[in-house]
Amino acid sequence: MSRPVYTLYFSPDSASFIVRLALRLTGAEFAERQIDRPAGELDSPAYRAMHPLGKIPAIETPDGPMFETAAILMYLAERHAGLAPAQGSAERAAFLKWYFYTVTNLHAPLMQVFYPERVAGAECAAAVVAHQAAKLQEHFAILDQMVARDAPDWLSAKPSIFSVYVGVLVRWLSGFPAGHPARITTADLPALGPILAQLETCPAAQDVAKAEGCAPTIFTAAY
Numbered sequence: 001m002s003r004p005v006y007t008l009y010f011s012p013d014s015a016s017f018i019v020r021l022a023l024r025l026t027g028a029e030f031a032e033r034q035i036d037r038p039a040g041e042l043d044s045p046a047y048r049a050m051h052p053l054g055k056i057p058a059i060e061t062p063d064g065p066m067f068e069t070a071a072i073l074m075y076l077a078e079r080h081a082g083l084a085p086a087q088g089s090a091e092r093a094a095f096l097k098w099y100f101y102t103v104t105n106l107h108a109p110l111m112q113v114f115y116p117e118r119v120a121g122a123e124c125a126a127a128v129v130a131h132q133a134a135k136l137q138e139h140f141a142i143l144d145q146m147v148a149r150d151a152p153d154w155l156s157a158k159p160s161i162f163s164v165y166v167g168v169l170v171r172w173l174s175g176f177p178a179g180h181p182a183r184i185t186t187a188d189l190p191a192l193g194p195i196l197a198q199l200e201t202c203p204a205a206q207d208v209a210k211a212e213g214c215a216p217t218i219f220t221a222a223y
Contacts (some may be wrong), residue, residue, distance in 0.1 A: 003032040004029045004030050004060045005028045005029050005030060005061075005062065006028065006029075006031070006060060006061055006115065007024060007028040007030065007031040007032070007033060007059065007060040008020060008023060008030060008031070008032050008033070008057060008059050009033055009035055009047070009056065009057060009058045009059065010032055010033070010034055010035065010052070010056065010057055011034065011035050011056045012034075012212050012213070013172075013212060013214070014056045014057070015055075015056055015057055015069045015168075016056050016057035016210065017071060017168050017171075017212065018058050018069055018073070018164055018165055018168045019072050019073065019076075020032070020208050020212075020219045021164040021167075021168070021204060021205060021208050022072075022073055022076050022077075022083060022161050022164055022209070023158050024078040024203075024204035024205075024207050024208055025080075025082075025083060025164070026076060026079075026083065027080075028094075030082065032211075033045070035056060038084065041050050041057070042054040042056070046061075049065075050065040051065075051067040052067075053067075055067070057069065057072065059072055061075065062070055063075075068164075069107070069165075070099075070100075070103045070107075072216045073101075073161040073165060074161070076161065076165050077160075081091055082158070082160075082162055083159075083161045084099075084154060084162070085154050085159055085161055091152060091153065091154055092191065094152060094215060095152070095154050095160075095162065098143070098146065098162065099162050099165075100162070102143070102144070102162065102165055102166055102169070105135070105139040106136065106139055106143070106169055107165075107169060108168070109132040109136050109139075110132075110136060110137045110169055110172065110173065110182075111214065112128055112129075112130050113128075113129050114172070115133075115135055116128035116129050119169065125147060127180075128179065129181070130181060132182070133180075133181035134180035134181065136173070136182055136184065137181075137182075137184065140170075140184055140188075143166070143189075143192065144189045144190065144191045144192045145191075146192070147189075147191035147192045147195070148191035151191065151195065155195060156195050159199055159202055159204065159205075163195065163196070164199070164205075166192070166196070167196045167199055167200070167218070167219045168219075170184060170185065170189070170192075170196060170219055171218055171219050171222040172222075174186070174219075174222050174223065175222060175223045183218075186219055186220045193220075195220040196220065197219065197220050199219065200216070200217060200218050200219045200220060203220055
């Protein structure tokens with residue numbers, strides 16, 4: 001039996017979901033180890049040596065441990081062809097700007113909506129949610145408009161680190177109840193939604209759905 005190239009430390013339906021999808025797309029051998037959060041493993045010296053903030057995900061690679069979801073995805077794309085436009089290609093610039101747009105303008109405010117007390121304390125949580133929810137609606141609309149104008153090959157034709165990243169963010173936001181200001185579903189994204197609907201049918205997405213114990217419609221009917 002071959003030795004795994006990577007070891008992913010994960011917790012169900014956390015940011016490790018995104019990395020898990022990307023790893024499945026690479027076709028590489030990788031091991032998975034679920035973090036025992038109730039037992040405090042995130043604060044253990046061994047885990048903190050991999051991720052100094054004690055967050056998920058972390059991954060062991062041939063080049064040492066890594067953390068930060070966006071960095072892990074870029075690393076995998078550099079090591080495995082097909083997950084992003086190649087360096088020097090005509091599509092690389094557009095890919096990079098929208099990839100980092102997602103990191104900064106979608107993932108960051110999403111985390112503040114889910115954990116507003118981390119930003120300004122419990123007394124200001126409602127204001128944080130309202131402000132960042134409005135930003136999420138605006139920024140997802142801009143992304144969807146980009147797709148409507150020019151659905152790029154690296155998003156629409158085949159799975160990429162960008163599509164799995166955005167797909168999981170939409171998955172989480174769709175879990176808010178109807179009427180919540182941050183709720184966004186694939187139905188709210190007329191250009192991007194069909195792409196995510198197609199993405200969730202690919203073997204990698206179905207494998208992760210099974211491994212995570214969730215519905216196979218991981219983006220279109222997540223919860």
